[in-house]
Amino acid sequence: xxxxxxxxxxxxxxxxxxxxxxxxxxxxxxxxxxxSLSPTTTALDEAGEPLLPLAEQxxxxxxxxxxxxxxxxxxxxxxxxxxxxxxDPNWPTYAADDNGGGEFSEDELAAIKADNxxxxxxxxxxxxAGRYEDVVLPxxxxxxxxKWAAHLASKPADARDAEFQGEAxxxxxxxxxxxxxxxxxxxxxxxxxxxxxxxxxxxxxxFLNPKPRDYRAGVFKFTSMKDKSTPRREDLYRILDEGVTGxxxxxxxxxxxxxxxxxxxxxxxxxxxxxVERDLVNTYLNEEALSMEAVLESFSAVWDKWGKAAEKHTQxxxxxxxxxxxxxxxxxxxxxxxxTGNCFSCHGAEGRGDGASAFxxxxxxxxxxxxxxxxxxxxxxxxxxxxxxxxxxxxxxDIYYRIKNGINGTPMPAAVSTMSDDDIWALVxxxxxxxxxxxxxxxxxxxxxxxx
Amino acid sequence: MRLxxxxxxxxxxxxxxxxxMTAADHDWWFPPAYSTFAPDIDWLFDFIMYMVAFTFIVTxxxxxxxxxxxxxKRNDKGVFTHGSHKLEMIWTAIPAVALLVIAFTQxxxxxxxxxxxxxxxxxxxxxxxxxxxxxxxQFDWRTRYPGDDGVLGTVDDLEASYEFVVPVNEDIVxxxxxxxxxxxxxVPEFRLKQxxxxxxxxxxxxxxxxxxxxxxxxxxxxxxxxxKMSGRVRVVSxxxxxxxxxxxxxxxFSNGKE
Ligand SMILES: [Cu+2]
Numbered sequence: 001x002x003x004x005x006x007x008x009x010x011x012x013x014x015x016x017x018x019x020x021x022x023x024x025x026x027x028x029x030x031x032x033x034x035x036s037l038s039p040t041t042t043a044l045d046e047a048g049e050p051l052l053p054l055a056e057q058x059x060x061x062x063x064x065x066x067x068x069x070x071x072x073x074x075x076x077x078x079x080x081x082x083x084x085x086x087x088d089p090n091w092p093t094y095a096a097d098d099n100g101g102g103e104f105s106e107d108e109l110a111a112i113k114a115d116n117x118x119x120x121x122x123x124x125x126x127x128x129a130g131r132y133e134d135v136v137l138p139x140x141x142x143x144x145x146x147k148w149a150a151h152l153a154s155k156p157a158d159a160r161d162a163e164f165q166g167e168a169x170x171x172x173x174x175x176x177x178x179x180x181x182x183x184x185x186x187x188x189x190x191x192x193x194x195x196x197x198x199x200x201x202x203x204x205x206x207f208l209n210p211k212p213r214d215y216r217a218g219v220f221k222f223t224s225m226k227d228k229s230t231p232r233r234e235d236l237y238r239i240l241d242e243g244v245t246g247x248x249x250x251x252x253x254x255x256x257x258x259x260x261x262x263x264x265x266x267x268x269x270x271x272x273x274x275x276v277e278r279d280l281v282n283t284y285l286n287e288e289a290l291s292m293e294a295v296l297e298s299f300s301a302v303w304d305k306w307g308k309a310a311e312k313h314t315q316x317x318x319x320x321x322x323x324x325x326x327x328x329x330x331x332x333x334x335x336x337x338x339x340t341g342n343c344f345s346c347h348g349a350e351g352r353g354d355g356a357s358a359f360x361x362x363x364x365x366x367x368x369x370x371x372x373x374x375x376x377x378x379x380x381x382x383x384x385x386x387x388x389x390x391x392x393x394x395x396x397x398d399i400y401y402r403i404k405n406g407i408n409g410t411p412m413p414a415a416v417s418t419m420s421d422d423d424i425w426a427l428v429x430x431x432x433x434x435x436x437x438x439x440x441x442x443x444x445x446x447x448x449x450x451x452x
Numbered sequence: 453m454r455l456x457x458x459x460x461x462x463x464x465x466x467x468x469x470x471x472x473m474t475a476a477d478h479d480w481w482f483p484p485a486y487s488t489f490a491p492d493i494d495w496l497f498d499f500i501m502y503m504v505a506f507t508f509i510v511t512x513x514x515x516x517x518x519x520x521x522x523x524x525k526r527n528d529k530g531v532f533t534h535g536s537h538k539l540e541m542i543w544t545a546i547p548a549v550a551l552l553v554i555a556f557t558q559x560x561x562x563x564x565x566x567x568x569x570x571x572x573x574x575x576x577x578x579x580x581x582x583x584x585x586x587x588x589x590q591f592d593w594r595t596r597y598p599g600d601d602g603v604l605g606t607v608d609d610l611e612a613s614y615e616f617v618v619p620v621n622e623d624i625v626x627x628x629x630x631x632x633x634x635x636x637x638x639v640p641e642f643r644l645k646q647x648x649x650x651x652x653x654x655x656x657x658x659x660x661x662x663x664x665x666x667x668x669x670x671x672x673x674x675x676x677x678x679x680k681m682s683g684r685v686r687v688v689s690x691x692x693x694x695x696x697x698x699x700x701x702x703x704x705f706s707n708g709k710e
Pocket of ligand 1: 588589590591634635636670671672673674678681
């Protein structure tokens with residue numbers, strides 16, 4: 001007798017569930033969401049008045065939307081000049097020699113395709129078997145998904161021939177994400193740390209140290225560039241591929257090469273957007289008119305900075321030297337020499353990150369606090385080099401770049417110009433040797449840790 | 453009514469047993485076993501599962517029978533008892549014996565996998581000369597191979613993130629370490645799981661029997677990003693392994709021109 005009402009309840013619940021399902025299927029059209037302006041743009045002055053009149057803020061926001069689109073539909077404005085040059089900033093994949101605009105060599109393009117074949121092997125097998133309807137593409141590829149749907153709709157199931165099959169395969173093998181695809185992947189994987197605008201202010205950010213990168217200044221720490229220049233594609237790609245050891249920034253190698261390159265494109269878009277925003281604010285504060293020309297000029301200046309990044313690349317020709325007793329000893333001398341490295345003043349005589357200038361006394365409480373702040377206003381300590389954690393990578397060349405160019409946005413300075421390459425390699429070897437902990441070989445009698 | 457109730461009760465074990473019996477057809481069962489000791493682990497799993505299944509069926513049937521037989525309507529008077537010493541002895545002794553049987557049966561397999569005595573001593577990789585150190589940290593896996601000096605922990609070590617590449621059909625001994633909190637190295641295909649403890653260097657061994665690329669997951673809740681702490685163990689032929697090492701070394705000493 002008791003069972004009846006229970007059954008009714010169950011049936012009702014099932015119906016309700018089905019209802020929800022239906023509701024989800026017919027997604028309501030999203031209202032257009034725009035990127036927000038940065039807090040420095042919308043800041044108030046002492047009198048509590050906005051630093052920039054609201055009308056100017058709107059103007060800047062509108063210009064940025066015109067240049068960079070919206071989070072759901074990001075795209076670069078293609079200027080008249082670029083149209084004439086047949087250059088499309090939204091599409092970096094054609095080989096580098098076509099019109100000089102593309103960014104990949106033929107080899108790199110081939111590697112991306114080979115990786116797609118691995119990544120989509122399950123889907124490609126389904127296509128091979130003619131089971132098109134069973135192919136399910138990941139949710140972070142909205143543009144590829146709609147292309148796939150259009151392809152399926154182009155021929156009824158019984159008319160799908162070899163040509164159709166070839167085109168279906170090509171869709172996947174030639175896959176390179178659009179900015180919209182990459183923005184979706186960014187939303188799923190990066191946004192909770194780096195924020196919608198790449199301001200390093202996602203919901204997880206308050207809990208992290210170091211803080212996620214704010215891309216908007218165009219300053220990146222772990223690059224191979226001199227003069228604090230914007231990074232090359234290779235530098236950003238390496239960060240996504242390897243992660244930043246010892247911080248919350250993980251390796252994303254589980255995604256395909258195409259996806260990682262797409263994320264680089266999107267990080268670059270967010271970074272350029274932030275740079276143009278700053279530029280426009282400065283233009284206004286310099287009492288110049290925010291005309292259409294000024295906006296476009298700022299846009300192409302920022303593009304130029306990124307486009308010419310490769311010129312600022314630190315080139316090391318020749319073979320990377322292997323460490324030796326002598327080079328390590330020489331590195332030690334340089335490390336302790338105030339005239340060359342002066343490294344010990346920050347990193348401490350033993351490399352423990354406790355040099356004399358690393359800490360200071362709080363002016364009021366007298367507490368010992370870190371002496372330095374980074375460009376983003378967070379306290380920063382010189383690294384304890386005894387832990388063997390190299391955020392920018394442990395390869396000799398990575399540490400070479402760090403010492404030669406310094407670390408952008410942090411107090412870690414570039415090497416003085418009197419230092420030769422040999423000096424820097426000696427420092428690399430010394431710094432690497434600080435965390436050496438040759439494994440003690442267990443004698444055959446010692447017990448395993450797993451033994452009890 | 454009592455019939456319906458006891459049948460409903462019986463439906464539970466029947467559904468449970470049916471699910472187990474058809475699980476493999478629905479791809480709900482274990483991934484394939486690709487290490488030398490994986491079949492032993494599976495055998496132990498089956499052994500314990502059949503034991504438990506037998507007990508489960510017997511008790512569930514008894515329970516259903518009790519519900520049927522002793523319904524309140526037909527037995528309005530309860531019986532009070534101080535219990536039966538004999539019965540208690542029996543239901544203590546039987547599980548105790550069962551547990552002892554399990555303990556003794558698994559001992560050899562556990563020792564082979566985890567004890568120092570079970571570690572391989574022949575071959576390229578031994579406890580004295582492990583293939584690599586695998587470092588767990590929030591939230592990724594990194595592998596350190598010894599450089600030219602053949603000693604781990606020195607300045608010329610090579611490092612690979614995400615991937616751990618090993619040769620097939622060879623005893624592999626590696627050392628597991630953690631930078632921060634407790635993690636656990638788990639490759640389901642190998643049936644091998646080992647906690648990584650900060651401050652400890654834990655030797656682990658296995659012998660993979662099939663080339664391929666297997667998911668490496670963290671099996672110890674280690675923080676908010678635990679769910680995405682994944683890596684890959686790539687099992688390749690001996691030649692491919694040597695080529696991989698050479699390639700890793702070339703990339704390691706790259707001068708940045710790539
Ligand atoms: Cu973990």
